[in-house]
Amino acid sequence: MRHLPAIAAAAVLAAACGGDEHRGYTNPDTDPQARPTTAAAPAVAPPPAPPVLTAADSATAQASVAAQADSVRAAMLTVRVLGASEVGRLRQDVNKKQIATAQRLGQRASGEAQIRELVRAGRLVALGDSTEFWVLRRMDHSSPYVTPDARANLVELGRRFHARLDSAGLPHYRMKVTSAIRTDESQADLRRINSYASRIVSAHEFGTTIDVSHERFAVPVPRPGDAAAGLRARVLEEVGKENAKPLQAMLGRALLELRDEGALHVMIEDQQPVYHFTVARRYP
Secondary structure: OOOOOOOOHHHHOOOOOOOOOOOOOOOOOOOOOOOOOOOOOOOOOOOOOOOOOOHHHHHHHHHHHHHHHHHHHHHHOOOOOOOHHHHHHOOOOOHHHHHHHHHHHOOOOOOHHHHHHHHHOOOOEEOOOEOOOEEEOOOOOOEOEEOHHHHHHHHHHHHHHHHHHHHOOOOOOEEEEEEOEOOHHHHHHHHHHOOOOOOOOOHHHHOOEEEEEOOOOEOOOOOOOOOOHHHHHHHHHHHHHHOHHHHHHHHHHHHHHHHHOOOEEEEEOOOOOEEEEEEOOOOO
16 A cells, blocks of 8 residues: 555545635625626535544544555556547547637627626526536636536536546546636737637637646545545545546547537647537537
8 A cells, every 4th residue: 555644633634625726716795796606507515524533533544545545546557548549539620610619609708797698698607616527727818607508518528527437446536627718808818928829719709618627637526524535635636646647538538429429529739738629519
């Protein structure tokens, strides 16, 4: 068993979600300038605080997490990384193709005020900053809203990603969403600092297109009552970083499966470590 560094009981009890995963978002209940929310995007409720551990319980929890980490590492070794033909298929849906579909299925917003109008009309919905399938990274040049079809597509992608994790005996790592809808204003801002940003129009401007990291993945939703939730999250995050290629492969194959069904267009980007994909059909 791989040895874990000694961690005090207080560290074991730390919250599972830390860092800056959700920094940059305001609370609509306390800030009248906050972006609107919608009931269509329920968040994962935080787990109740675990009980205080004795020294013996803490040692048992650390041993359990260490055993799980060893099991996850072993399972990752059985996952085949993306082959050249798969990478080639992930590069076929060029920007022009994605933009054409985005224009057909999407909603364009000139700025944040119009996003609020589209949310009220039900034409855009909030992604939700933490769900069983994804978490949001800080978005400096986009807003966490998409069309209902795009969100339904992301949920289906999450289900298929988790099904592949299940088949490999792996925990339910979650996607990290890095970009969603961009307004005319935010796209212009992005062009000033990113030479690769589209100079004409971006599929992101229609709420149909999402970027998710293929280099970093979020840890699973903590189990209710898990006294070692904080430790488990930190260890699984480290294991996920060590094994980004197997996770990239399983998410990429889920994307290719949906692509083959005509549900989305996808491009694995060179300049940014993300899968860039656009919903390609209506969802009921």
